[in-house]
Amino acid sequence: MDTADEETEPGKDRYLVVAAARTLDILDTVAASPNPLTLTEIAASVGLPRPTAHRLVRTLQASNWLERENNYYKVGFKGFQLGAAAGASLEVRTVSLPYLVELRDSLQLNVQVAKLAQWQVVYLERVLSPNSPKLLQARAGAILPAHCTGLGKVLLAHRNLEDVAKWATQEGLEKLTPNTISDVGSLLEALYDIRSRGYGIEDGERQPEVACIAAPLRDFSGEVVAAISATGLRESMPRPLIGSDMADEITRVAGAISQALGYSGTQRTR
Template sequence: MGRLVPAVTRALDVLELFLDCEGTLSAPEITRKLKLPRTTVHELVTTLTARSYLEQPPDQPGRYRLGVRGYQLGSRYAEQLDLSAEGQRVARSVADTCGETVHVAVLEGADVIYIAKVDSTHAVRMVSAAGRRLPAHCTSVGKMLLASLPEEELEAALAGSGPLAAMTPDSITSPEELRKALAWVRERGTAVEQQESNPDVSCVAAPVRDAGGKVVAALSISVPTVRWSEERRAELEGLAVKGADELSGRLGHR
């Protein structure tokens, strides 16, 4: 591995200051935050401005904000993203950590479609496959995605649906009961399913967001009932949130 170039590192440090900055920064503020010599900061911001990575607002002389070049690079990065491929990578990492089956799913109508899956390393595991479609209300990923819909979209999805299809005796079949369950999901920020799509499996799920903050998928960890407990649920819930956050970060969400 080659050595890091100090000048490039410092330039990137300057740009990354703006990740947590709501507006603009002045050269003295950059100098203070990075503890660099004033002349070094002056040369860095001059170069970055000349290359359109920074710009000076016309009405704020002496201050800098991100320029258009960063947006152009970000757009190119977004164009090459593949949610399924990125989801598979993150699912693999989460599965390696917990040893359980991990899914990433998206919502299509009233169903979820699994776009990524990594199997458990245990002998007792759930049987599923990427590409499988299930009723959203019966799964943790589905409840997570339904709970993330704007109210009017959710109402449209449930309007006139009548009793919901049951996959197990524990499946939610009442739209009103589902609404209560979704309110609980919104409050917690995660979803739990206990033997609602498979009588031998329980799951936890967390939301995956894109660069704009919209929930575009959900990541779940599925556990056979023989390995399910409240302690295990809490542990896996934390891992699901961590994995979903990692996938969100790959999609550009901060």
């Protein structure tokens, strides 16, 4: 029986889609091979009938995950894009970590580095203060909304603002606290301010008790690829947040990390 077309196999996790799992097995096999593979070799490696392997390989080829040359298959450009994105995130995390530790020790606050993925903020790394309250102890991998966080607003500010406006209009801006920006015009105004100022703030916008200051990280091309922030209870943060010594320190550290990522001072414009 050709089980690749079945949703699950007996005795397997009922949430496992067999065809998807087999497709990923094919991609893993081709990626791991030092040389391009024929369809027959792929089918034998993953233990599939040749007709089933053929359909899955053609699907990967049509989506540019595999590339065919003569009768041989190798990883397509989508695979290289994914690898580059994963590598970039890993590099940002690795390069940032010692700076985050130093900033945490200096400020005695939680510090983190994050990227924007699917219009949400994803923590790549967090370094927690020993005195961090429980509500601030989310770990790396946590996902936060973009429109009401300092990190998110900094990252949004360096995207194409027409795209930001389209996304915000379609998805809506949930009002989580009285301080949350919940209309598109106000969000865009805040993002313009962040571009001009060079850093962003969050002041009780996601959680009433929490504030943060965030600044962008740039890579060798000048592209903003991530952002860092320091977060604490509002009562422990300077007043006002804008123009504070803490904002200067976070911006300085962000600049140092950007230089370590290869940024030379030439910003990209949008």
